Amino acid sequence: MDYARYDRVRAVEWTGKALKLLDQRKLPFDVEYITCESAEEVAEAIFQLVVRGAxxxxxxxAWGLVLAGKVIGEKSKQEAVPLLQLAAVKLNAARPTAVNLAWALARMQAALALAGEDWLQRLQDCAKDIEADDLAANRHMGQLGAQLIAPGSGVLTHCNTGSLATAGFGTALGVIRAGVAEQRVNRVFAGETRPWLQGARLTVWELQQDGIDATLIADAAASHLMAGGQVQWVIVGADRITANGDVANKIGTYQLAIAARHHGVKFMVVAPSSTVDMATASGSEIEIEQRDPGELLGYGGRRTVAEGIRAWNPVFDVTPASLIDAIVTEKGVIEQPNADKMRKAFGEA
Incomplete structure (x- = not known):
């Protein structure tokens, strides 16, 4: 099936000389791009959430490492390697929970190791392949996940997992796109996703661009929505999937899984296999990123909380595998995931 009509947004664009990033902090009212010409600028854009989504x-x-190579210029591979390794360390430190970040940099460094004096061209080719592979994987995952959904279903998603968070089409939102195209999904709900409101600012805007009707709800309304029978699947993405099937995702995902299990609603996680971390045994070993408490104390530069109030601001939580009905990757569907099923699908660490 041709899904092109449901996939019109792009967040990352390589121009051949620089990296253009759609500034997602300014959506939905301002559609602006920033241009990065160095690895340092890309790392800062990742940290500041200009670009987000694993x-x-x-x-x-990956393109940031290419930019580092362009800055290095005409140096030999021997001279370039330590400088590129330093750039990779800076990029990797920008968002430690997202395993795709380390995975992409490792793939780039593997390409560098196999390259000769054409190392810069090999880096560019690898970055292009990473992007193309992600888009192809997303479209395949959309098909796989949509097959699990009965016609006429309602779905609820959290955070943003669409074209804004990927090379295109999306992970969880890709399943929703495919479900709409195949007339399996009749109702789409999106949680606002505090404190950065990715659901409110990004997901419903992105779906609007593609002509998909979506209803925004407050995060706190999810259980009430499920109790009313409007939702048959909760569909979310992942920033890291561990060897036993535990999933780290945007804060608020865990409580959605608990509510879904209580109400008999199915829970689906959709992510590329690059998000799977078989070297991490369980969710208890995942480093949970803590962001500036100020993100909870106000919005849009205006403080909404009295002075002297403390805030706790973890950006991710961990959903146990026991609460997940299906993990969908481009390699297939794992239903009721556990350590044995993960090992059969992805091998040992």
């Missing part, structure tokens, strides 16, 4: 972060980092 696959898009990995793609941006």
């Amino acid at each position: 696959p898009a972060i990995g793609i941006a980092a």
Whole structure:
């Protein structure tokens, strides 16, 4: 099926000389791009959430390493390697929870190791392949995930997992796009996703661009929505999937999984296999990024909380595998995931 009509947004664009990133902090009212000409600028853009979403972060980092190579210029491979390794360390430190970031940089460094004095061209080719592979994987995952959804279903998603978060089409939102195209999904709900409001600012805007009707809800309304029978699937992405099937994702995902299980609603995680980290045994070993408490104390530069109030601001939480009905990657569907099923699908660490 041709899904092109449901995939019109792009967040990362390589111009041949620089990396253009759609500034997602300014959506939905201002559609602006920033131009990065160095690895340092890409790392800062990742940290500041100009670009976000695990696959898009990995793609941006890959192009960031290309930019580092362009800055290095005509140096030999022997001279370039330590400088590129330093750039990779800076890029990797920008968002430590997103495994795609480290995965993409490792793939780039593997390409560098195999290259000769054409190392810069090999880096560019690898970054291009990472981006193309992600888009192809997303479209395949969309098909796989949509097959799990009964016609006429309602779905709820969290954060943003669409074209804004990937090379295109999206992970969880890709399943929703495919479900709409195949007339399996009749109702789409999106949680606002505090504190950065990715659902409110990004997801419903992105769906609007593609002509998909979506209803925004407050995060706190999800259980009430499920109780009313409007939702048959919760569909989310992932920033890291561990060897036992535990999933780290945007804060608020865990409580959605608990509510879904209580109400008999199915829970699906959609992510490329690059998000799977078989070297991490379980979610308890994942480093959970803590962001500036100020993000909770106000919005849009205006403080909304009294002075002297403390805030706790973890950006991710971990959903146990026992609460997940299906993990969908481009390699297939794992239903009721556990350590044995993950090992059979992805091998040992």
